[in-house]
Amino acid sequence: MTGDGTGPGSDADPPIVLKLGGSLITEKDRPETLDGDALDAACDAVAGALADGAVERLVVVHGGGSFGHHHASEHGVSTTTGTDDAVAVTDIHGAMAELNRAVLDRLQERGVPAVPVHPLSLSARPDGVDGDLDLPLSSTVTLLGEGFVPVLHGDGVATAGEGVTVVSGDELVVELAVGLGARRVGVCSTVPGVLDGDGAVLPSIDSFESVADALGASDATDVSGGMAAKVRELLALDAPAYVFGAAGLAPFLRGEDAGTRID
Numbered sequence: 001m002t003g004d005g006t007g008p009g010s011d012a013d014p015p016i017v018l019k020l021g022g023s024l025i026t027e028k029d030r031p032e033t034l035d036g037d038a039l040d041a042a043c044d045a046v047a048g049a050l051a052d053g054a055v056e057r058l059v060v061v062h063g064g065g066s067f068g069h070h071h072a073s074e075h076g077v078s079t080t081t082g083t084d085d086a087v088a089v090t091d092i093h094g095a096m097a098e099l100n101r102a103v104l105d106r107l108q109e110r111g112v113p114a115v116p117v118h119p120l121s122l123s124a125r126p127d128g129v130d131g132d133l134d135l136p137l138s139s140t141v142t143l144l145g146e147g148f149v150p151v152l153h154g155d156g157v158a159t160a161g162e163g164v165t166v167v168s169g170d171e172l173v174v175e176l177a178v179g180l181g182a183r184r185v186g187v188c189s190t191v192p193g194v195l196d197g198d199g200a201v202l203p204s205i206d207s208f209e210s211v212a213d214a215l216g217a218s219d220a221t222d223v224s225g226g227m228a229a230k231v232r233e234l235l236a237l238d239a240p241a242y243v244f245g246a247a248g249l250a251p252f253l254r255g256e257d258a259g260t261r262i263d
């Protein structure tokens with residue numbers, strides 16, 4: 001364990017922030033069903049990149065797939081509509097914690113020092129749904145400094161005036177990337193990149209308007225906005241962000257371009 005800290009202003013190597021999309025690691029149209037083969041392949045790529053030194057510091061975020069989105073949808077909860085029902089909150093968070101455990105287990109089996117960071121216990125929207133997300137980063141920063149790979153996930157989040165709403169993994173990725181001064185950001189999903197109106201992968205995107213017509217929601221149950229919300233969030237970043245499919249994960253981790261570059 002190194003204990004040398006990280007984040008903006010630190011001498012430490014800036015981390016990479018990687019989201020493993022829920023539509024990649026779960027069967028998104030079958031409630032609470034893991035896509036074990038896809039998750040294994042993603043964990044192989046992460047473990048390989050850490051073992052060969054291509055990546056030194058890594059924060060992983062995973063999405064909800066058929067775990068979080070299924071329960072959130074059943075309870076009528078989204079990023080903008082909350083619930084004051086404690087059972088609903090526990091259902092949504094419980095499903096996400098279960099998926100998080102599966103991700104941690106498979107990373108740890110491959111020697112990755114992955115540890116959980118649960119946003120429901122850490123984060124809030126103190127000014128309501130239209131206000132900023134408050135995501136204290138000292139636990140993530142300190143875990144990184146101690147040599148761990150923090151693994152966060154889309155979750156419920158306390159929201160003034162709404163009870164508990166959903167915070168998407170995409171929003172967490174942006175907060176982490178800004179707050180940690182990330183070097184690069186990767187979002188690995190089921191699609192090989194952001195597709196244009198003819199289904200071809202767009203090599204790069206630098207404005208929302210130029211691609212808005214081609215961007216849709218998810219093709220499965222999704223309470224947080226699918227690809228359109230993803231692109232909108234990633235355009236706000238200073239660090240280069242990439243959206244790619246399973247085949248792009250290892251190249252991205254090696255520092256190569258993959259899928260669609262968003263900047």
Ligand SMILES: Nc1ncnc2c1ncn2[C@@H]1O[C@H](COP(=O)(O)OP(=O)(O)OP(=O)(O)O)[C@@H](O)[C@H]1O
Nearest residue numbers: 021022023063064065189195214216218219226227
């Ligand atoms: N122009 C587009 N290019 C690529 N995918 C698109 C486009 N428009 C809509 N989509 C949809 O976006 C989906 C990916 O977004 P989604 O939010 O489901 O992914 P994810 O981040 O992997 O999942 P989760 O939100 O569960 O973490 C694709 O399955 C596709 O159906």
Ligand SMILES: C=C(C)CCOP(=O)(O)O
Nearest residue numbers: 063064068154168169224
């Ligand atoms: C539905 C929940 C709880 C998490 C949503 O996170 P996302 O899949 O990254 O949008």
